Amino acid sequence: MNAELVDERIAELGRHVLDGGTLEKDDALFLFELENSADIHTLLSWGNRIREYFKGNKIHLCSIVNAKAGACSENCSFCSQSALYQTDTPRYGFVDPEPVAEAGEEANRNGVTAVGLVAAWRGLKEGPMLDEVCDRITEMKEQGQTRPDASLGLIESQEVANRLKEAGLECYGHNLESSERFFPEHCSTHSFADRLRTIEFLKNAGIKICSGGIIGMGESREDRCDLALSLREVGASVVPVNILNPIPGTPLENQEPLPPLEILKTIACFRFIMPTKEIMVAGGRTVNLRDLQCMIFQAGASALMVGNYLTTLNQPVEKDLQMLRDLGLDPDWEEFDEGEADGCGCGEKESCDTSGATETIETVTA
Numbered sequence: 305m306n307a308e309l310v311d312e313r314i315a316e317l318g319r320h321v322l323d324g325g326t327l328e329k330d331d332a333l334f335l336f337e338l339e340n341s342a343d344i345h346t347l348l349s350w351g352n353r354i355r356e357y358f359k360g361n362k363i364h365l366c367s368i369v370n371a372k373a374g375a376c377s378e379n380c381s382f383c384s385q386s387a388l389y390q391t392d393t394p395r396y397g398f399v400d401p402e403p404v405a406e407a408g409e410e411a412n413r414n415g416v417t418a419v420g421l422v423a424a425w426r427g428l429k430e431g432p433m434l435d436e437v438c439d440r441i442t443e444m445k446e447q448g449q450t451r452p453d454a455s456l457g458l459i460e461s462q463e464v465a466n467r468l469k470e471a472g473l474e475c476y477g478h479n480l481e482s483s484e485r486f487f488p489e490h491c492s493t494h495s496f497a498d499r500l501r502t503i504e505f506l507k508n509a510g511i512k513i514c515s516g517g518i519i520g521m522g523e524s525r526e527d528r529c530d531l532a533l534s535l536r537e538v539g540a541s542v543v544p545v546n547i548l549n550p551i552p553g554t555p556l557e558n559q560e561p562l563p564p565l566e567i568l569k570t571i572a573c574f575r576f577i578m579p580t581k582e583i584m585v586a587g588g589r590t591v592n593l594r595d596l597q598c599m600i601f602q603a604g605a606s607a608l609m610v611g612n613y614l615t616t617l618n619q620p621v622e623k624d625l626q627m628l629r630d631l632g633l634d635p636d637w638e639e640f641d642e643g644e645a646d647g648c649g650c651g652e653k654e655s656c657d658t659s660g661a662t663e664t665i666e667t668v669t670a
């Protein structure tokens with residue numbers, strides 16, 4: 305297809321999305337498979353238009369506090385918190401109320417909408433740990449304006465999801481991580497279906513879903529496309545896009561990084577597929593995009609994980625806020641009319657899912 309026809313097809317799909325249309329897989333895959341730099345820049349400009357149309361100039365911010373680190377029983381190959389890998393990641397048990405309260409206060413000061421309580425473990429069952437988690441959520445809720453969110457792994461029953469809702473939880477982070485086909489390539493201790501089941505329990509309890517994935521693990525473009533289509537299908541309100549930051553000691557420590565333009569293209573494709581959702585760039589942003597970080601908004605991102613990730617450092621919040629001001633974007637979520645934003649209100653998150661740790665990826669996954 306010549307350049308003119310490619311431009312026209314991208315524009316046609318962009319107009320279709322602006323008119324409220326839904327992308328079929330063939331159309332979505334066409335966008336994911338764009339190779340040429342000029343074509344990708346055309347795609348980014350449409351990603352920006354779609355973001356502006358559905359989200360205005362408001363950028364949703366969220367942060368996380370790692371409530372329990374390391375020694376996780378699962379074997380997610382991107383994660384430095386797995387007990388199976390030798391990494392430098394700190395290990396500690398479920399945190400006391402004070403650090404969680406401090407994280408909430410800092411988030412309030414920075415105008416961050418939500419703080420996600422993230423734990424590195426397989427998941428939550430009924431018992432004393434669930435009681436403790438519910439106490440922390442209720443305390444955060446009573447503390448101030450910042451909404452408590454959580455990313456606490458697999459949920460084993462509807463009762464657990466209902467308890468979280470009763471404690472005051474509004475949004476839960478649980479990434480699908482990758483396509484169903486690629487999932488067994490990076491994790492064998494639980495399945496894609498386990499993650500879908502957890503999301504189903506949460507939705508039944510009336511909890512909003514923050515769910516995204518990690519790119520750059522060796523998956524194909526079609527895997528990224530299928531991940532986005534699955535996220536659309538489960539109705540995620542917030543969609544964290546983490547980019548692998550290979551951590552020494554993990555199986556993916558030598559994984560070749562994705563080129564920045566490929567990352568920006570993926571963000572734009574996610575915007576085309578989920579035009580009204582919060583597409584949030586989370587772990588791996590600084591290390592993979594470097595000076596191109598500000599282009600995530602041109603690509604269609606409408607949310608940003610700020611503060612440190614689970615196991616890696618982010619740039620200072622002040623620098624992110626300055627970047628938004630320089631771009632004429634507004635991080636003040638509270639004044640935003642959610643309108644079409646479908647889901648949102650949820651906000652937040654990073655990618656987390658129970659598993660947490662993408663960050664390691666700089667990802668936030670739990």
Ligand code: SF4
Pocket residue numbers: 376377378379380383384385386423424425426457657658659660661662669670
């Ligand atoms: S991603 Fe989450 S579930 Fe997987 S090893 Fe890391 S902490 Fe455990």
